[in-house]
Amino acid sequence: MTPKTYPYLHLPHYDFCIPALGYGTYFSPRSGREGNDGSVKRSVLTALKAGYRHIDTAALYECEEEVGEALREWFDMGGRREEVFVTTKFWNQNHSPLDVLASLTESLARLQLDYVDLYLMHWPISFNPTPLPASLDAPTFDTYDPALYHTRPIATLPNGKPSLNRDLSYNHISTWEAMEELYRRGLCRNIGVSNFTVKGLMEVCEYAEVKPVVNQVELHPYLPQPELLQFCKERDIILCAYSPLGSQTVEKEERVIADPVVRGIAEKRGCTEAQVLLSWAILHRGTVALPMSSDEGRIRGNSVVVELTEEEYGAIDGIEKRKRFVNFDEEWGVREAFGHGIFEYQ
Numbered sequence: 001m002t003p004k005t006y007p008y009l010h011l012p013h014y015d016f017c018i019p020a021l022g023y024g025t026y027f028s029p030r031s032g033r034e035g036n037d038g039s040v041k042r043s044v045l046t047a048l049k050a051g052y053r054h055i056d057t058a059a060l061y062e063c064e065e066e067v068g069e070a071l072r073e074w075f076d077m078g079g080r081r082e083e084v085f086v087t088t089k090f091w092n093q094n095h096s097p098l099d100v101l102a103s104l105t106e107s108l109a110r111l112q113l114d115y116v117d118l119y120l121m122h123w124p125i126s127f128n129p130t131p132l133p134a135s136l137d138a139p140t141f142d143t144y145d146p147a148l149y150h151t152r153p154i155a156t157l158p159n160g161k162p163s164l165n166r167d168l169s170y171n172h173i174s175t176w177e178a179m180e181e182l183y184r185r186g187l188c189r190n191i192g193v194s195n196f197t198v199k200g201l202m203e204v205c206e207y208a209e210v211k212p213v214v215n216q217v218e219l220h221p222y223l224p225q226p227e228l229l230q231f232c233k234e235r236d237i238i239l240c241a242y243s244p245l246g247s248q249t250v251e252k253e254e255r256v257i258a259d260p261v262v263r264g265i266a267e268k269r270g271c272t273e274a275q276v277l278l279s280w281a282i283l284h285r286g287t288v289a290l291p292m293s294s295d296e297g298r299i300r301g302n303s304v305v306v307e308l309t310e311e312e313y314g315a316i317d318g319i320e321k322r323k324r325f326v327n328f329d330e331e332w333g334v335r336e337a338f339g340h341g342i343f344e345y346q
């Protein structure tokens with residue numbers, strides 16, 4: 001029988017569960033959102049009322065205040081903190097231990113929360129921040145004062161590309177240790193990574209005292225990443241699918257949602273293409289999925305569970321087209337970011 005709501009995924013070695021359906025809060029310029037115009041707040045509230053219990057955000061998305069306002073309103077209506085799983089991430093210029101701490105402190109203030117359920121390293125690639133003001137003595141992790149020390153913008157090169165920090169891009173030990181310290185201090189209940197390959201995960205697993213519980217990556221039928229899925233299952237790392245509908249950054253007709261196999265199943269079933277894709281991601285593959293929509297009806301519709309037959313799941317597995325939609329190589333002046341070797345273009 002088809003379940004009414006999507007399941008929670010449990011990690012056998014950890015005492016926590018993560019709701020398999022999460023609401024994604026990245027609103028690209030295509031969404032029509034302008035500044036803090038309230039659209040993310042409205043959408044998060046719609047999602048919470050529709051039964052989503054997992055909200056995915058990030059410092060980069062510049063919407064944590066709105067997420068915080070929506071959560072506050074939902075708590076005021078009777079929602080409880082422990083019922084909702086909140087993820088945030090630190091951006092690439094904040095990989096140094098102090099900035100990992102400062103970024104989470106700033107995120108928590110914007111979210112109006114004491115802790116997040118999951119704190120992620122957004123990318124394995126690290127940029128340099130702009131220099132510290134000369135007047136400020138560099139604090140340590142223990143002398144950090146949020147009133148005095150703030151995260152800084154990205155330092156850019158004369159060609160406009162971000163200035164890479166090669167040491168912290170190739171070696172994540174100090175960044176991970178800082179995340180472990182935040183976990184021990186109770187500022188985040190779990191720690192994990194995003195945009196990591198099998199090789200990158202193996203490295204972290206080697207030195208981690210607190211293991212990464214999640215790897216959040218682009219996943220959909222055009223980018224199913226079966227080796228990564230298998231590796232994560234073997235290591236009890238939950239794989240979270242971002243852009244599960246094929247991303248908002250490309251033209252509608254290019255999206256996975258417009259794929260003929262997906263369309264055919266949706267038509268036959270009388271459901272939406274998004275429901276087909278989310279069923280495949282969550283019920284068939286055992287991943288978390290983080291769909292975004294700026295439309296109230298679609299937010300609600302995406303939470304409706306549709307169970308497909310093995311034959312239908314098999315037909316989606318059989319889609320041969322391959323496409324990665326999220327790729328910053330050009331913008332960042334790097335290549336092979338996903339191969340985990342970061343080589344600057346000359």
Ligand SMILES: NC(=O)c1ccc[n+]([C@@H]2O[C@H](COP(=O)([O-])OP(=O)(O)OC[C@H]3O[C@@H](n4cnc5c(N)ncnc54)[C@H](OP(=O)(O)O)[C@@H]3O)[C@@H](O)[C@H]2O)c1
Pocket residue numbers: 023024025026027031056057122194195216217241242243244245246247248249257272274275290291292293294295298299301302326
């Ligand atoms: N860790 C990372 O590096 C990373 C990178 C990218 C994304 N993410 C996370 O993953 C989330 C989702 O990814 P995404 O936003 O790139 O893409 P997505 O969820 O795959 O696709 C979103 C797009 O699909 C449309 N859509 C949603 N429901 C639909 C439906 N039922 N029918 C037709 N169209 C529908 C939305 O348009 P409407 O708004 O018009 O409905 C939007 O344009 C993000 O919001 C973010 O939280 C993380």
